[in-house]
Amino acid sequence: MDRVGLIGYGHMGSMLVNGFLTSGILSTDELVVATKSLESRNACAAAWPGVGIARTNAELARQCRTIIIAVRPQEMATVLNEILPVMDGDEHIVSLAAGISLKDLESVFPGSLTRAIPTITSTVGQGTTLVCHGRQVDINSALRVEGLFSSLGNVVLVSEEELPAAMLLSSCGPGLLAVIIDELAGATARASGLPKDRAIGLTMEMVAATAAYLRETGRRPGEMIEEVATGGGVTEAGVRKLRERLPGVFDETIISMLERCNTVGAWSGRRTDF
Ligand SMILES: NC(=O)c1ccc[n+]([C@@H]2O[C@H](COP(=O)([O-])OP(=O)(O)OC[C@H]3O[C@@H](n4cnc5c(N)ncnc54)[C@H](OP(=O)(O)O)[C@@H]3O)[C@@H](O)[C@H]2O)c1
Incomplete structure (x- = not known):
């Protein structure tokens, strides 16, 4: 059986398990999870009886042909x-790791490689996963991975050059909008003295309605x-104020985030004794 392996059961890993299984794209016996701590392994086993839990990453890799790595970029070399x-x-x-390029990954694994950048909003079945396939990925493997991420929401194929900018919007964007x-x-x-919780409630509804409109x-x-x-009018007064100040604030924000994209992977390219 072509089992899917998922390494890392944090925010992204647990969201993927939830999406793959509740959508029915995978059944529990088609999924194997490995994660560093016993606590997270137990949490996954308790939440999803029947899912394969590997005690080590190597044990998972022996059982699976598709291996999704959902650990932080600095853990990627270890994994x-x-x-x-x-x-x-x-x-x-x-690889879900922001900032680690296909070229970096190919330097240690010259086979089929894909980068996928999901978004936390896929927890509620909305949002875009960006997918960028490496040169070695054949059509069936590409469709298989795109199908898996489609179970969480939209999938948009991007080139690696577009990925940092696209990621700022689709994956970091929910944090900025929050x-x-x-x-x-x-x-x-x-x-105004309006209680903050009520103000947040009204604002959230307005944001969702504006996007829908x-x-x-x-x-x-x-x-x-x-x-x-x-x-x-009142709105015009607010729009004029924001138009004066926001372009500068957003230019600075986006430039600093793009700079961070270049360093977040901090890939050491370590190819050790294997
Ligand atoms: N958060 C986002 O919105 C977002 C969006 C797009 C892409 N990403 C990317 O997705 C990746 C995961 O992010 P996250 O937010 O899910 O991080 P996270 O919540 O910190 O989860 C990381 C997980 O990796 C596990 N882990 C750490 N070292 C490991 C090892 N050596 N072997 C196996 N498992 C290990 C941790 O295990 P334990 O729990 O067992 O300690 C934890 O479950 C990152 O590369 C990030 O760049 C994140």
């Missing part, structure tokens, strides 16, 4: 050092602003 010696070479490795929701609600609460009408944001920011 590869553990699994590569027991692999045949015809496996398909899928800051905006928090600040907008916080400022409203501070200025733009998506369903096909309007561009600029067109929508023209519709709501009538001359001399």
